Amino acid sequence: MSTGTTKLDVVVSDVVPVNDLVTRFHFRRRDRELLPTFSGGAHVVVEMRDGERTRLNPYSLMGSPLDTREYTISVRRDDVGRGGSLFMHRSVKPGLEMVISYPVNLFSLDLRARKHLMLAGGIGITPFMAQTSQLAGSGGNFELHYTSRTASLGTYADLLQQRYDRRVRLYHDDLDERIELDRLLSSQPLGTHLYVCGPAGMINWVRDRAAALGWPAETVHFEHFAAPQPGAPFDVTLAVTGKTIRVGSQQSLLEAIEAAGVDPPYLCRGGVCGQCETNVVSHDGKFIHNDHWLSEEDHRSACKIMPCVSRFEGKSLVLER
Amino acid sequence: MGITFRKETFRDDFTFRNSPEHIRRFPFPFHEDSYMYAVNIEPHVVGPKGSVLENLIDVDEHYVAEMQDRALVLAEDPLRCQSLPHMTLAGWDLLELLMEQQALGYPEHFTLTRDGDRWRWINRPLGIDDTFTFGDTSTLPYGPMEYITRQSQGDFCILDQRDGNLWMDAGMVTTQADWSLDFDIGMNFFEWHAPVPLAHEKGIFIRALKFLTNIQQGKPARRLNWTMTINPRLDTSPENYHKWGPDRTTVTPENVGDKVHLRVELQSFWRLPRSNGIVFPIRCYLIKMDELVTQPKWARRLHRVIRDLPEELATYKGLTRYRPTLVEWLLKLDDGSPTSPGFGPDSVF
Numbered sequence: 001m002s003t004g005t006t007k008l009d010v011v012v013s014d015v016v017p018v019n020d021l022v023t024r025f026h027f028r029r030r031d032r033e034l035l036p037t038f039s040g041g042a043h044v045v046v047e048m049r050d051g052e053r054t055r056l057n058p059y060s061l062m063g064s065p066l067d068t069r070e071y072t073i074s075v076r077r078d079d080v081g082r083g084g085s086l087f088m089h090r091s092v093k094p095g096l097e098m099v100i101s102y103p104v105n106l107f108s109l110d111l112r113a114r115k116h117l118m119l120a121g122g123i124g125i126t127p128f129m130a131q132t133s134q135l136a137g138s139g140g141n142f143e144l145h146y147t148s149r150t151a152s153l154g155t156y157a158d159l160l161q162q163r164y165d166r167r168v169r170l171y172h173d174d175l176d177e178r179i180e181l182d183r184l185l186s187s188q189p190l191g192t193h194l195y196v197c198g199p200a201g202m203i204n205w206v207r208d209r210a211a212a213l214g215w216p217a218e219t220v221h222f223e224h225f226a227a228p229q230p231g232a233p234f235d236v237t238l239a240v241t242g243k244t245i246r247v248g249s250q251q252s253l254l255e256a257i258e259a260a261g262v263d264p265p266y267l268c269r270g271g272v273c274g275q276c277e278t279n280v281v282s283h284d285g286k287f288i289h290n291d292h293w294l295s296e297e298d299h300r301s302a303c304k305i306m307p308c309v310s311r312f313e314g315k316s317l318v319l320e321r
Numbered sequence: 322m323g324i325t326f327r328k329e330t331f332r333d334d335f336t337f338r339n340s341p342e343h344i345r346r347f348p349f350p351f352h353e354d355s356y357m358y359a360v361n362i363e364p365h366v367v368g369p370k371g372s373v374l375e376n377l378i379d380v381d382e383h384y385v386a387e388m389q390d391r392a393l394v395l396a397e398d399p400l401r402c403q404s405l406p407h408m409t410l411a412g413w414d415l416l417e418l419l420m421e422q423q424a425l426g427y428p429e430h431f432t433l434t435r436d437g438d439r440w441r442w443i444n445r446p447l448g449i450d451d452t453f454t455f456g457d458t459s460t461l462p463y464g465p466m467e468y469i470t471r472q473s474q475g476d477f478c479i480l481d482q483r484d485g486n487l488w489m490d491a492g493m494v495t496t497q498a499d500w501s502l503d504f505d506i507g508m509n510f511f512e513w514h515a516p517v518p519l520a521h522e523k524g525i526f527i528r529a530l531k532f533l534t535n536i537q538q539g540k541p542a543r544r545l546n547w548t549m550t551i552n553p554r555l556d557t558s559p560e561n562y563h564k565w566g567p568d569r570t571t572v573t574p575e576n577v578g579d580k581v582h583l584r585v586e587l588q589s590f591w592r593l594p595r596s597n598g599i600v601f602p603i604r605c606y607l608i609k610m611d612e613l614v615t616q617p618k619w620a621r622r623l624h625r626v627i628r629d630l631p632e633e634l635a636t637y638k639g640l641t642r643y644r645p646t647l648v649e650w651l652l653k654l655d656d657g658s659p660t661s662p663g664f665g666p667d668s669v670f
Contacts (some may be wrong), residue, residue, distance in 0.1 A: 005537045005539070005540065039595050103538060108597040111408075111410060112481075267535070273535070275535065
């Protein structure tokens with residue numbers, strides 16, 4: 001119907017360094033009204049105007065859904081990424097006017113659950129900050145297991161323990177602490193739903209073990225926004241609009257299509273929601289698929305690509321855009 | 322100036338009528354001289370002043386009478402309103418949406434005041450002035466969904482979204498075109514649409530589900546649907562088929578104008594913020610043939626649509642028995658002249 005979601009004009013109301021890697025950003029509406037209510041697990045897409053370049057990155061809302069005076073996100077600095085997180089860390093200061101999207105939830109709580117079992121890895125803690133606030137406010141039953149590399153990189157671990165005490169269990173890689181996953185998954189009451197957010201390896205591990213231990217697929221929920229990866233530049237022909245574009249090494253294919261004045265629909269910009277799915281007309285080369293949306297068969301048959309996160313290497317690529 | 326609410330009935334003596342202004346604002350559903358299914362969904366944005374789209378939640382002259390009829394239906398059959406245990410949060414979402422929209426559109430009739438989670442709701446047409454704690458069900462006389470939908474025109478289905486599907490897990494359904502919430506509760510999108518002919522083969526439901534699961538907060542959508550009803554009866558439910566089914570045998574050339582009603586549903590779709598569910602209000606508008614044909618364009622077009630309707634659709638909509646009588650009656654009002662494009666009457670507001 002139209003590209004993305006309704007936009008919100010906000011101002012950065014606070015910037016708080018949390019630890020060596022993570023900084024928290026607070027947004028309020030410029031018109032001083034309340035922000036839209038949201039549900040735990042929702043994200044917003046933040047528009048970053050960096051000189052000539054515009055990046056649009058999704059971040060989970062981590063504040064309480066019960067308090068909509070401000071939205072908060074936490075951004076982990078990625079020194080080898082495409083520069084979105086570096087821009088946030090270096091250039092975004094209190095008072096800066098920015099544009100963010102309305103909240104979208106692709107990682108919603110299943111409110112039928114008798115118990116919510118949450119597994120977080122690293123910065124994957126952020127959606128659980130909002131979900132635990134939501135559940136705690138309504139007497140919900142949850143248990144959170146949170147792994148981080150070290151105690152000092154366990155973002156918000158202190159706060160969570162302070163809020164929820166024994167409902168939170170921490171694990172630190174440098175101390176060789178690991179979630180005893182099989183035991184954990186085998187000892188849950190009937191009606192438990194499992195949620196996992198963290199690095200791809202962790203998500204795959206948890207999903208595989210849950211499936212092996214007989215958890216129904218509809219009780220296992222996961223969210224992994226793939227950040228668009230940098231790569232070699234490549235050329236693309238857009239068959240519908242008749243344009244030929246170059247995708248820069250630090251640019252995503254979706255960003256390059258948008259920069260050419262073509263507006264495909266999008267929501268998550270992380271290979272999850274399926275909105276920007278694009279048909280391949282012809283190609284000579286190989287695809288680098290990074291999405292979680294297309295099936296393996298789609299990937300093998302090379303008939304579709306998710307331009308928000310995936311790239312191409314080769315001689316020629318023609319897309320139906 | 323406020324709305325003058327009519328005193329009228331949708332049962333027994335059937336005193337329901339539309340005022341001349343309400344005839345002109347009727348949401349006539351045919352933009353051309355024929356009808357076939359399409360995914361006719363568009364953004365639900367505010368439309369022209371004086372139309373049913375002037376406000377996103379429409380309140381009209383039938384409001385008080387419709388709420389009285391709903392109370393009668395519920396007294397006889399409480400299962401018309403159901404909410405599965407996990408849907409209470411969505412009920413609060415709906416309460417907020419309907420209070421906000423009705424207070425925004427009709428400040429002379431409705432007032433909402435909030436002080437944190439202490440809310441005061443004044444509904445002047447129904448004589449209600451309640452103060453309650455948002456989120457605390459014990460502070461309302463009913464659950465949040467039932468409370469607010471006893472004060473809002475139209476049926477409401479609240480759909481839970483999970484596993485890439487939508488689930489009919491709560492609703493208030495008393496003005497329905499022959500379907501049952503009690504039967505459909507807990508079903509998913511494909512299950513509750515299973516009886517609809519032709520549309521499955523056209524892949525319409527797969528596309529519609531994809532669209533609906535991507536409805537975003539702050540961006541509601543809408544579509545029109547239609548059928549016909551004999552006598553201005555809001556409650557044409559399967560549960561009460563024995564009451565309204567036989568009405569279809571009573572249509573004669575003499576009483577078509579008074580008995581046969583075009584029934585249009587303005588369906589809208591809204592993402593609910595706290596629960597991440599979707600609410601699907603189904604607002605029913607009735608107009609009798611005598612009222613409809615006061616607009617010559619609508620008379621000509623309706624004749625052509627009903628005459629040419631595919632047999633499967635006529636059967637599904639329950640028109641088979643009286644279609645010939647209706648078409649013959651409408652034929653007299655169709656001189657064969659062309660009709661202008663678009664939905665509106667020729668005398669547009």
